[in-house]
Structures are given as C-alpha cells and as structure tokens.
Amino acid sequence: MPTTTLSQADAGVGVKNGINAFGKKNFIGSFAPPFAVINDSDFLDSLPPQEKRAGLIEAIKVALIRDPSFFDDIEHAADDLSRFDPETLEKVVCRCAELHIQHIAESGDPFEFGSSRPLDFGHWSAHKLEQMSRFTISHGSAVACGLALDTLYSGKKQMLSGKAVTRVLALIQRLGFAVYNPLMSRIDADGNWLLLDGLREFREHLGGELTISLLAEVGRGVEVHEVDHSLIRKCIEELAQRYSLKISSA
Ligand SMILES: NC(=O)c1ccc[n+]([C@@H]2O[C@H](COP(=O)([O-])OP(=O)(O)OC[C@H]3O[C@@H](n4cnc5c(N)ncnc54)[C@H](O)[C@@H]3O)[C@@H](O)[C@H]2O)c1
Numbered sequence: 001m002p003t004t005t006l007s008q009a010d011a012g013v014g015v016k017n018g019i020n021a022f023g024k025k026n027f028i029g030s031f032a033p034p035f036a037v038i039n040d041s042d043f044l045d046s047l048p049p050q051e052k053r054a055g056l057i058e059a060i061k062v063a064l065i066r067d068p069s070f071f072d073d074i075e076h077a078a079d080d081l082s083r084f085d086p087e088t089l090e091k092v093v094c095r096c097a098e099l100h101i102q103h104i105a106e107s108g109d110p111f112e113f114g115s116s117r118p119l120d121f122g123h124w125s126a127h128k129l130e131q132m133s134r135f136t137i138s139h140g141s142a143v144a145c146g147l148a149l150d151t152l153y154s155g156k157k158q159m160l161s162g163k164a165v166t167r168v169l170a171l172i173q174r175l176g177f178a179v180y181n182p183l184m185s186r187i188d189a190d191g192n193w194l195l196l197d198g199l200r201e202f203r204e205h206l207g208g209e210l211t212i213s214l215l216a217e218v219g220r221g222v223e224v225h226e227v228d229h230s231l232i233r234k235c236i237e238e239l240a241q242r243y244s245l246k247i248s249s250a
C-alpha cells in the first residue's frame with residue numbers, strides 16, 4: 001500500500017524493489033510483481049508539500065517519453081497541481097501509474113534483461129546527484145534536475161525543438177521544482193565533472209551497453225548509446241546561469 005505520490009504513481013506499482021547500499025543508488029534489489037497494489041489517495045493528504053510534489057515529476061517524465069496528451073493535461077492543470085488540489089493530484093497519479101504499468105506489462109522486458117530503460121529518462125544524472133548529496137536530495141528533486149538536463153541536451157543535439165525545450169523546462173518549474181542544483185557543477189581536483197561519472201555508473205548498472213532516453217518530441221522518447229560529455233557540461237552551465245536564477249527570484 002504505497003502512501004506517497006511518488007510511490008502511488010511509480011515505485012509502488014512496479015516490479016522493482018531497490019535498496020541503496022555502499023553509497024550507491026539501488027545497489028541491491030529484487031524483481032517481484034506484487035499480487036495487488038492499493039492506491040488510497042487519502043494517504044496523500046498528510047504528506048508535506050515536497051512529498052506531494054515529488055510524484056508529479058515522474059508524471060512529467062512518463063508523459064514526455066510516452067504520451068503527449070498527458071503532457072498537455074498536466075500543463076493545463078499546472079495551477080491546480082501547484083496548489084496540490086486533491087482531485088487533480090489523484091487523476092495525474094492515476095494516469096502516471098497506468099502508463100508505468102502499461103510499460104512493464106507490454107514492453108516485453110518486465111525484468112529488464114535488456115539495456116533499454118525508457119522509464120529511467122533523466123535518471124542517470126538524478127541517481128548520481130542523489131548519491132553525491134549522500135541522499136539528502138530526494139528522488140523527486142533529483143529527477144527534476146535530471147529531466148531538465150536531458151531535455152536541454154536533446155535540444156542542443158538538434159533532436160528536440162527549442163520551443164519544446166522551453167515548454168518542458170517551464171512546466172517543471174511551474175510545478176515548483178528546481179531544475180539545477182550546485183552539486184551538478186562539482187569538479188574534482190583533476191578537473192573531472194563528478195556528475196558525468198553517473199553515465200559510467202548507469203551503464204554498469206544496466207550491465208550492458210549504455211542506453212539513454214532522449215526526446216524527439218514532447219511525448220516521444222528515443223534511445224541513444226553515446227553521450228557528448230562537453231555538450232552535457234554546456235547544458236549544466238546553462239541550467240546554472242539561465243534557469244536557476246528564475247527559481248531564486250520565484
Ligand atoms: N522501485 C521502483 O521502481 C522505483 C521507482 C521510482 C522511485 N523509486 C524510489 O522510491 C523512493 C522514493 O520513495 P517515496 O517518494 O515514496 O519516499 P519515502 O518512502 O522516502 O517517503 C517520503 C517521506 O514521506 C513520509 N510519508 C510517507 N507516506 C506519508 C503519508 N501518507 N503522510 C505523511 N508522511 C508520509 C515518509 O515518512 C518520508 O519521510 C526513492 O528512493 C526512489 O528512488 C523506486
């Protein structure tokens with residue numbers, strides 16, 4: 001019985017059970033389809049704002065890779081969602097859960113033997129950010145930064161239009177998420193950007209070829225197997241310079 005927006009919308013309705021260990025995200029885990037999941041929206045009433053908000057980022061994520069009309073719906077409902085109107089929240093959580101279940105049931109790889117992870121759009125950097133913060137940054141907040149980064153990168157790779165990039169970043173921010181965290185720019189003594197190590201860790205976690213989802217359109221994800229590190233650094237700098245200011249003045 002999941003009791004948070006994030007678990008009702010995503011984590012609790014899936015088959016994966018992960019435990020963070022040895023400083024790593026989801027280092028230990030199992031795959032086990034639940035017999036049943038009961039999503040009772042009354043649980044959401046007592047959540048603090050940050051936890052109410054957290055599940056919404058997974059809704060934006062799955063809408064971005066799978067369902068353009070769901071993205072439109074979230075956009076239209078943004079004002080109600082930003083004040084956590086219970087009915088609107090429930091509808092979005094429900095559709096988000098439905099899309100996650102649909103993927104698990106119909107993708108042909110529920111136990112993830114392959115390297116494809118469309119539902120992990122934006123997550124390679126999110127998981128690294130959580131680790132770098134020693135898990136003080138919540139999953140929802142980290143995914144907001146991760147989605148912003150991979151959306152901006154999709155734009156810079158000329159896969160996604162500039163208009164769509166602006167639309168996605170605006171929605172993430174309208175729902176009250178920050179799209180940048182200073183940890184994203186942390187550089188070690190040798191000049192390496194620590195966040196980028198998340199790509200190697202993500203590949204190792206997949207146990208095969210690096211496979212990252214990017215966006216071709218709002219509502220359509222595409223998979224790539226290579227990432228241009230210098231372009232990612234430019235995107236991080238742009239998030240820091242252009243977009244974090246909006247948050248502090250909001
Ligand atoms: N297994 C998967 O497929 C999957 C998918 C997405 C995310 N995740 C993981 O799930 C974790 C996030 O879980 P979460 O967002 O459910 O957070 P959580 O379980 O950490 O709970 C967040 C906070 O809310 C409190 N809380 C929970 N229910 C409450 C309620 N009804 N009223 C008041 N307070 C309540 C908790 O005590 C806690 O302080 C992350 O680690 C994320 O990586 C897993």
Ligand SMILES: [Zn+2]
Nearest residue numbers: 058123139143
């Ligand atoms: Zn997630």
